[in-house]
Amino acid sequence: MQPYRPNIGAAIDLIETPSLLIDLKLMESNFSVIAETYSHTTCKMRQHAKNIKCPDILWRQREIGGTLNGVCTAKVSEAEVMVEGGIRDILVTSEIVGGDKQRRLAYLAKRADMKVCIDNKTNLNSLSLIAQEIGSEIGVLIEVDTSMGRTGIRTPEEGIELAKLAESLASIKFLGVMSHQTVDGFADKETRFIEGKRYIDKCLVVKTAIEKHGIEVAIVSSGETFSYDVAPQIEGVTEVEGGTYALMSGPTKYMEEFSLAGKVLTTVIDVTETEIVIDAGLRCLGGPLGSTPTIEGQDDLSFVEMHDSYSVLIVKGENIFEIGQTLFICPSQQDILVNRWDNFIGVRDGIVEVVWNISARGCHH
Amino acid sequence: MERPTSKPIGHHYLGLDTPTVVVNTDLLKSNIKNAKSSLYGTSCKLIPNVGTHGTAEIARYQTNSNHDLPVFVDTFQQAQSFANNGFKNIIIESPPVGVGKVESLQRLVSTAHITVSLSSLAHLDFLKHFPMENISVLFRIRNKSDSVGIGTHQELLELVKLLVEHFTIYWKGLITVSKGSDSLEESFKEILSAEAFLQSHFFTSNELLINTSNQPLSKAHPTLPSKITGLISGNYPFEVNGSVSACSVVSTVMSTPEPGRAYIDCGQKAISIDRGIPSVVNYENALIEKMSAEHGYLVFNSADINLKIGDKVLLRPANYSDTFNLYDFINLIKDDRLELVIETTARGAFK
Known part of the structure; x- marks a missing residue:
């Protein structure tokens, strides 16, 4: 069915709930932080599309500045949406396995500058064969596992072998190395700089090892939102894969220069002596393994139960909430929440300015 | 939104684009019948x-x-x-x-x-x-x-x-x-x-x-x-009283960097962990250790299981509703073949 779209120009209190809203001023302020940080650096932001899944928003960051005019995606199908949205430089940050997906990637490479990460020879050989068959060229970056304990090579030696193989294969262009990182919990600036540098340095060790074998490493794609200001200070890093900073979420509140721009508008649909019920539940908010969002400006409210389409919140102190009252929910995890919605409602000064389709929603393949 | 599977009707379900959700129509019908008979x-x-x-x-x-x-x-x-x-x-x-x-x-x-x-x-x-x-x-x-x-x-x-x-x-x-x-x-x-x-x-x-x-x-x-x-x-078409699940998510192994560990292309965006971690259907002693937004972390004893890149891993959702909520299309299968692709028209209907 057609997703709900409020009228452009409507006041915020006319928006039906639950709805996913973007405060455009706050999002643009987040984008300006990036533009300023990267204004005089050779390292640039390669914004991650997996967080917002909407080419229009990625274009907005490009207009404001700080980017290298390309984006990351997590999946081939997301990349297809971005190419359809006019973006022509894409790094797919997951290994692409299986002939069908590799074929889709190879065809995309006829329309855009496509890059993909690799961490093993089987995958690389298969990519080369398919790209040859289709007549395109795919850029590859070796993924280095620097902290996630997930995909990616574990040693520089593996990186050298893969780089050599990539150099030897037809329809493959070896471009460099990349990595993902994360920090757990609340990270102050000192922690971010120490941990961020430590992880990125692991990636640079692989770069140096490969270069020693006479292979050029043109791209080092590393760093995330938490290290957006760390990476450009490290020589050799050419781009940063940040995504969360656009809208932000609860767990990254420690990045005070960025504001929470994406929130869910909800309505109180029932009130008891000590609790309220709101019309937003797990389906639209998500709550991985029991994690819960918060309510903006309401420290006296906390989630006690989340059901399919509603949630129950307990009120500390006197319950002065009323049925029909609206509240803003601050998400606990942004990108899995965005993936559940079909559009963003962009609001400025309390007025609906734009409705964007989240066109890569559900792009799992 | 995601496109439906690129595979034709009659294609083997393990060959569908992954991650994807499949429902076995025979089990679905028999579950519905059993639930009504209860x-x-x-x-x-x-x-x-x-x-x-x-x-x-x-x-x-x-x-x-x-x-x-x-x-x-x-x-x-x-x-x-x-x-x-x-x-x-x-x-x-x-x-x-x-x-x-x-x-x-x-x-x-x-x-x-x-x-x-x-x-x-x-x-x-x-x-x-x-x-x-x-x-x-x-x-x-x-x-x-x-x-x-x-x-x-x-x-x-x-x-x-x-x-x-x-x-x-x-x-x-x-x-x-x-x-x-x-x-x-x-x-x-x-x-x-x-x-x-x-x-x-x-x-x-x-x-x-x-x-x-x-x-x-x-x-x-x-x-x-x-x-x-x-x-x-709501659950009974997919599982009656702990019976074999009629619904699973098909995923693909995308990386095997260490023995006993494999990373699949199905994370929290393709199977919800809001009410628990999914279980592995087709490898008895393999477990999902955790899930990030895009990846599933699979652990197993490499002496018993040999998982290679490209292998298919079937996951049983901890909650069906939470998982259907992530997909625009459901693949109905019969005798392991794609029978029909149906749209989750009420997906995302949060209001």
Whole structure:
């Protein structure tokens, strides 16, 4: 069915709930932080599309500045949406396995500058064969596992072998190395700089090892939102894969220069002596393994139960909430929440300015 | 939104684009039949919570394509989706709070009979300003497992009186939600007690409905009081009483950087972990250790299992509803072959 779209120009209190809203001023302020940080650096932001899944928003960051005019995606199908949205430089940050997906990637490479990460020879050989068959060229970056304990090579030696193989294969262009990182919990600036540098340095060790074998490493794609200001200070890093900073979420509140721009508008649909019920539940908010969002400006409210389409919140102190009252929910995890919605409602000064389709929603393949 | 699978009908399900959700139609049909048979000999009907899957096709299996039978949904948008697909008797869990939802209700009643679940005077007030026909009301009452609903018999009586005496809307009966594994009997007790109280004041409930919150129906049957007229359940097409699941998510191994570990292309965006980690169906001793947004972390004993890049891993969701909510299309399979691709038309219908 057609997703709900409020009228452009409507006041915020006319928006039906639950709805996913973007405060455009706050999002643009987040984008300006990036533009300023990267204004005089050779390292640039390669914004991650997996967080917002909407080419229009990625274009907005490009207009404001700080980017290298390309984006990351997590999946081939997301990349297809971005190419359809006019973006022509894409790094797919997951290994692409299986002939069908590799074929889709190879065809995309006829329309855009496509890059993909690799961490093993089987995958690389298969990519080369398919790209040859289709007549395109795919850029590859070796993924280095620097902290996630997930995909990616574990040693520089593996990186050298893969780089050599990539150099030897037809329809493959070896471009460099990349990595993902994360920090757990609340990270102050000192922690971010120490941990961020430590992880990125692991990636640079692989770069140096490969270069020693006479292979050029043109791209080092590393760093995330938490290290957006760390990476450009490290020589050799050419781009940063940040995504969360656009809208932000609860767990990254420690990045005070960025504001929470994406929130869910909800309505109180029932009130008891000590609790309220709101019309937003797990389906639209998500709550991985029991994690819960918060309510903006309401420290006296906390989630006690989340059901399919509603949630129950307990009120500390006197319950002065009323049925029909609206509240803003601050998400606990942004990108899995965005993936559940079909559009963003962009609001400025309390007025609906734009409705964007989240066109890569559900792009799992 | 994701495109449907690029594979033709008849393709083997392990060859579909991954991650993807598949439902075995034979198991689905047999689960529906078994669930219905668990209520044979009672006057209680099984009301499908079709919001669980959000598809008209599966709802038709559940109702034998009889669109006059009641179906249950969570939201007004879901109701609209099923009304658009011809369903004519829809119970909505959410109360119509706000102008938008009341307007939705006005649109809905032009094509279907709608029953709404209310629990306060404020809810009734929303209906008062928009007089309608083709609409019924259930009052939702609390029980020990569910704090949402009308708290006392006296409040209930006042609402029933108000509705019956001052509204043109039909009062159908009572509903309560049984949450938690051992709360069914409590729910029976609460709803019967409320019904008896109303009866003593000469108000008769035609319907006494229990939303089972997907608890196994076998738990309800042995103690099911004869006055209960309906059990609402959503999970039963996919799994009856812990049986083999009719639904799984097919994923592909994308990296095997260390012995005993594999990373699959299915993370939290393709299978929900909101109510638990999924289990691995086709490798008995493999476990999902954790899931990030895009990846699943699979651990296993490399002496027993040899997983290679490209191998398929089938996952059983911890909660079906949460997982269908992530997909725009569901692949129905029969004899391991793609039989039909259906759209989850009520997906994302949060309002």
